[in-house]
Amino acid sequence: MIVTLTPNPSVDHTVDLDELIRGAVHRVQASRLDAGGKGVNVARALAAHSIEVRAVLPTGGLTGEAIGGLMRADGVTAVPVPVAGALRMNISVVEPGGVVTKINELGPELSPAETAELRAQAIATAVGSPHPVDGGLHPRSGAPAAWLVCCGSLPRGIPAGFYADIVTALRGTGVAVAVDSSGPALRAAVAAGPDLVKPNADELAEVTGMPVGTLGEAAAAGQELVRRGARRVLASLGPDGALFMDGRTVVHGEAPVELPVSTVGAGDALLAGYLAACGTALANGPGPDAAGPAAWHPDAIAEALAWGAAAVALPGSRMPRPCDLDRAAVTMHDRLDAARPLKP
Numbered sequence: 001m002i003v004t005l006t007p008n009p010s011v012d013h014t015v016d017l018d019e020l021i022r023g024a025v026h027r028v029q030a031s032r033l034d035a036g037g038k039g040v041n042v043a044r045a046l047a048a049h050s051i052e053v054r055a056v057l058p059t060g061g062l063t064g065e066a067i068g069g070l071m072r073a074d075g076v077t078a079v080p081v082p083v084a085g086a087l088r089m090n091i092s093v094v095e096p097g098g099v100v101t102k103i104n105e106l107g108p109e110l111s112p113a114e115t116a117e118l119r120a121q122a123i124a125t126a127v128g129s130p131h132p133v134d135g136g137l138h139p140r141s142g143a144p145a146a147w148l149v150c151c152g153s154l155p156r157g158i159p160a161g162f163y164a165d166i167v168t169a170l171r172g173t174g175v176a177v178a179v180d181s182s183g184p185a186l187r188a189a190v191a192a193g194p195d196l197v198k199p200n201a202d203e204l205a206e207v208t209g210m211p212v213g214t215l216g217e218a219a220a221a222g223q224e225l226v227r228r229g230a231r232r233v234l235a236s237l238g239p240d241g242a243l244f245m246d247g248r249t250v251v252h253g254e255a256p257v258e259l260p261v262s263t264v265g266a267g268d269a270l271l272a273g274y275l276a277a278c279g280t281a282l283a284n285g286p287g288p289d290a291a292g293p294a295a296w297h298p299d300a301i302a303e304a305l306a307w308g309a310a311a312v313a314l315p316g317s318r319m320p321r322p323c324d325l326d327r328a329a330v331t332m333h334d335r336l337d338a339a340r341p342l343k344p
Contacts, residue, residue, distance in 0.1 A: 001145045002046055002275055003079075005122040006039030006057045007162065008107045008155040011066050014092045014264065014316030020101055034317045035070035036090055038180055039151030041268035042275070045307065045319035047075040051276055054079050054145075056122045058155075060108055061086020074319075081121050083114045098260030098312065109156035118158075119166060122148060126175045144174045147275055150189070151180045151268070160184035164192035180271055182206065193229045198271045200236045201342060216338025219243055219250045234274055234304065236267040239343045242308070244301045253301050253332040255309035265317040266308045272319070273307025274300050305330045 016030040035044065043055040059068060059080040064087045071078045085108025093101040110118070126148040148170060150163045163185055167177045176195040179186065182203045190197060190207070204221040205212040212218050215237075222233040222245040235243040241254025277300035306327045310320030 001052045001054070001143075002043075002147045002149065002279070003122065003126045003145045004039035004043045004053065004055045004149045004151060005118075005166070006037040006055065006152055007110075007118060007158055008088070008153050009035070009037035009040050009057045009059075009067055010088045010090045010105070010107070011063045011070065012036030012090050012092060012264070012317050014094060014262070016094050016315065018096065020093050020095055030315065032316045032318075033066070033070060035067045035074065035076070036265075036317055037152050038268050039149060040067070040071065040076070041265045041317060041319060042149055042151060042180075042272045043076045044071070044074045045269045045272035045311075046276060048319050048321045049276060051279065053077070054125055056081065056118070056125055058083040058108065058110065058114065058118055059087065060084060063087040063089055079121060079125050081114070081118045083108055083110055085109055092262070092264050092316065094262050094264075094316070098263055100263055102264070107155040110158055112157070115158050115162070119162065119169075122150075122166060123169055126170060127173050146279055147176050147178055147195075149178045149180070149271070149275065150194075151271075153181065154185050161188045163189040163194075167192035167194045178271070178275065180267070190225050190228050190230045193231065196232045196234060196274075197225060197230045198234045198236065198267065198274075199225070200267060201238070204235055213342060214338065215240065215243070215252060215336055215340045215342065218342065219245060219252075219336060219338070223247065223250070234271065234301065236270050236308065237342060238263070238266075240340075242270060242301055242305055250336055251299075251301055251332070252336050253305050253330060255305040255326075255330045257309050257312045260312050261315050262317070263312055265319065266311040269311035269319055270304045270308030274304035276307075277303035299332075302327070302330045302332055 012034045015028045043053045046053040056079040060083040088105035088107035091103040126145045178196040179189040179194045180198040208221045208224045210221045226247040233245045244251040306325045310324040
């Protein structure tokens, strides 16, 4: 079982255009609504593969009602934490070739009490303890989850150390913690020692202050995050694939997509694929360094790449199903081409 936490979820409205021209009137070719936010996307991808998942998130306003219905349609069990403000709606404009223009709203401002309730609900759901919410007890209880996945930006009102506090609180519980965020929230989380972080190239550069223009520089920045506290780093590099690093090992793989449709949610699908592969590996027996789910062998990056590539070939922020995966398209390299420039 995997639990996701999305402090700043959204309803994602994706529209397809032949070309985006500033100041012009456009005719939409296609349109869709999806439940959004990094953790919600991870949950949707896992649910599409029949992996048990629960998604903890604040809900408020008409968009909060809408996201609940969209998540149910995707087979995701939501653990809602009511808040006073309305959730945000994000707009993605997709042009041919997968070029995406995003317009993201700010989202609600959470009060200290709402922030504390969100944190408590995420921890309780992950460790398998009932916790009061919205006048009753959420039904989950029993064994701890394999992972708690803390994803996305923090809305106004939540301090930068929010994810770091959760990492610290879950230490020793048997729940591995993954963090996919940016800026001060990621920097604080890394220092707390999470089992896994999943930055992209821009986030690697931002958090470390190091240049990230080649595969070698991306690997060096990832190893710096390990030095600062993260046990493992899964770095998504867009068309250059992904890197896995744990302080001893650097693994590079890629899965080219011939006809990109939309990159929205591709990194979330990549993370979901990695978590799914770790769970399968654990079910088949412990690895050589089995100290929890995040400690399993780095070959799970191949499955992650298959999920991420499949997402790029789908419209909007659709998450891939098993029938969408092309594992044969994944190439795992036996050495790192450190001088190779990253594609823009």
